[in-house]
Amino acid sequence: MNTAAPSDRPLKVALLGCGVVGSEVARLLTRDGDELARRIGAPIELVGIAVRRLGRARDLDLPAELFTTDAHALVARGDLDVVVEVIGGIEPARELILAALEHGASVVTANKALLAEDGAHLFEAAEKAERDIAFEAAVAGAIPIIRPLQESLAGDAVQRVLGIVNGTTNFILDAMTTTGAGFSDALDEAQRLGYAEADPTADVEGFDAAAKAAIIASLAFHTRVTIGDVHREGITDVTAADVRSADEMGCVVKLLAICEKISTPDGDAVSARVHPAMIAKSHPLASVRGAFNAVFVESESAGQLMFYGPGAGGAPTASAVLGDLVSVARNRRQDVHGPGDTAHADLDVLDVGRARTRYHVSIDVDDRAGVLASVADAFAQYDVSIKTVRQEGHGSDAQLVIVTHEADDAALAATVEVVRALDMVRDVSSVMRVEGLN
Ligand SMILES: NC(=O)C1=CN([C@@H]2O[C@H](COP(=O)(O)OP(=O)(O)OC[C@H]3O[C@@H](n4cnc5c(N)ncnc54)[C@H](O)[C@@H]3O)[C@@H](O)[C@H]2O)C=CC1
Numbered sequence: 509m510n511t512a513a514p515s516d517r518p519l520k521v522a523l524l525g526c527g528v529v530g531s532e533v534a535r536l537l538t539r540d541g542d543e544l545a546r547r548i549g550a551p552i553e554l555v556g557i558a559v560r561r562l563g564r565a566r567d568l569d570l571p572a573e574l575f576t577t578d579a580h581a582l583v584a585r586g587d588l589d590v591v592v593e594v595i596g597g598i599e600p601a602r603e604l605i606l607a608a609l610e611h612g613a614s615v616v617t618a619n620k621a622l623l624a625e626d627g628a629h630l631f632e633a634a635e636k637a638e639r640d641i642a643f644e645a646a647v648a649g650a651i652p653i654i655r656p657l658q659e660s661l662a663g664d665a666v667q668r669v670l671g672i673v674n675g676t677t678n679f680i681l682d683a684m685t686t687t688g689a690g691f692s693d694a695l696d697e698a699q700r701l702g703y704a705e706a707d708p709t710a711d712v713e714g715f716d717a718a719a720k721a722a723i724i725a726s727l728a729f730h731t732r733v734t735i736g737d738v739h740r741e742g743i744t745d746v747t748a749a750d751v752r753s754a755d756e757m758g759c760v761v762k763l764l765a766i767c768e769k770i771s772t773p774d775g776d777a778v779s780a781r782v783h784p785a786m787i788a789k790s791h792p793l794a795s796v797r798g799a800f801n802a803v804f805v806e807s808e809s810a811g812q813l814m815f816y817g818p819g820a821g822g823a824p825t826a827s828a829v830l831g832d833l834v835s836v837a838r839n840r841r842q843d844v845h846g847p848g849d850t851a852h853a854d855l856d857v858l859d860v861g862r863a864r865t866r867y868h869v870s871i872d873v874d875d876r877a878g879v880l881a882s883v884a885d886a887f888a889q890y891d892v893s894i895k896t897v898r899q900e901g902h903g904s905d906a907q908l909v910i911v912t913h914e915a916d917d918a919a920l921a922a923t924v925e926v927v928r929a930l931d932m933v934r935d936v937s938s939v940m941r942v943e944g945l946n
């Protein structure tokens with residue numbers, strides 16, 4: 509175990525993974541090593557890079573001896589100060605991080621999937637080893653959001669966080685909205701640009717955003733939220749018609765992560781959900797384009813804050829990784845460690861049915877007398893109040909487009925079931941939540 513407090517000796521760093529993010533970290537670490545050493549107060553030495561295959565053409569000017577396929581042996585050297593994990597996925601990333609901490613290294617990771625599934629275990633291991641685990645890159649790429657939640661807002665009471673936290677899906681929805689691009693062409697381009705996860709299902713089905721929502725909710729509300737607690741819907745069912753309807757209402761469609769603290773008769777609880785939503789063009793999140801991300805935080809004393817910037821891609825993510833590297837290396841040098849985990853609030857996580865928002869519902873109907881009254885009755889049955897209703901098309905193309913006032917998710921879901929069963933209703937073709945509209 510590396511117990512020595514390094515004062516002037518070089519800090520030894522190992523890199524696990526040399527893909528989109530890892531290769532950019534290695535490149536910047538090599539190029540800017542002297543400047544980073546001045547910022548840390550000690551030289552840094554990249555002592556090893558774990559890769560899956562040796563000999564792959566990598567555009568890096570580094571000696572071949574640095575590369576190894578034995579990541580386990582690398583983290584077990586016993587003389588490392590910092591291990592940077594950018595392999596991704598659950599295993600072997602988890603066992604490598606735990607071994608790194610056990611051998612006395614602090615850890616920097618971009619691995620939201622692992623943090624959202626088993627963060628508690630990693631934080632506990634870091635605490636026991638008296639080392640840091642830093643993960644700014646895990647949420648919203650280059651945007652500083654982890655540190656603001658952990659430190660800058662530590663004296664405030666965060667009430668709600670609304671974010672666009674997945675670059676790939678924002679890139680796809682933006683392309684569908686602005687150029688009319690098809691879903692799969694836009695996804696191919698996002699993959700080519702290095703935004704997508706190794707398996708892009710994680711992006712388009714909302715798993716990546718749900719992992720980030722779990723991390724945000726845990727930090728914002730000082731509690732434990734795992735990915736399994738987050739209601740998740742992806743963007744694969746969003747159609748060109750949804751995008752058009754949103755536009756007609758003065759909205760755009762975005763994949764949102766929404767984390768809220770909710771008062772219940774039994775005390776405070778949290779809710780975390782990820783789903784596509786129509787958001788008013790006047791809302792600051794509506795203007796987030798391409799692979800950019802933004803996180804909108806509402807807190808008691810600060811009011812509204814927005815954090816905005818590049819949310820994905822090799823260089824932006826490497827920026828966050830290197831920021832963490834400097835920070836944990838400074839701590840190593842002084843033999844101290846950072847704030848660690850605060851999950852003392854121990855709040856219940858509410859089912860999505862308890863979340864309240866507004867809805868846009870498109871219903872394909874028979875164009876005949878009484879249909880509007882029957883549909884309105886179904887909404888009234890569950891106390892879902894209608895704000896606007898309009899009819900589009902005629903005859904076999906008739907459609908009712910309803911926008912509701914705020915209602916419980918469970919009440920809306922029950923209403924939709926009843927509407928779907930009406931014999932004048934051919935289909936409920938789209939149900940989408942609406943945010944940020946007055
Ligand atoms: N690409 C992006 O924009 C962002 C990625 N992240 C996260 O950063 C991490 C890395 O992502 P990318 O670089 O995009 O993925 P990537 O798939 O390009 O790179 C991962 C690399 O790890 C290597 N690898 C897999 N198993 C290994 C093992 N056992 N030993 C050594 N190397 C191994 C793979 O061969 C690959 O080269 C993931 O956790 C991802 O979620 C976070 C923010 C943004």
Ligand SMILES: N[C@@H](CC=O)C(=O)O
Pocket residue numbers: 646648649673674675676677703704705711716819820821
């Ligand atoms: N695949 C992710 C990468 C960053 O976290 C995304 O698209 O946002």
Ligand code: NA
Pocket residue numbers: 644645646647648649650651652653654828
């Ligand atoms: Na970040």
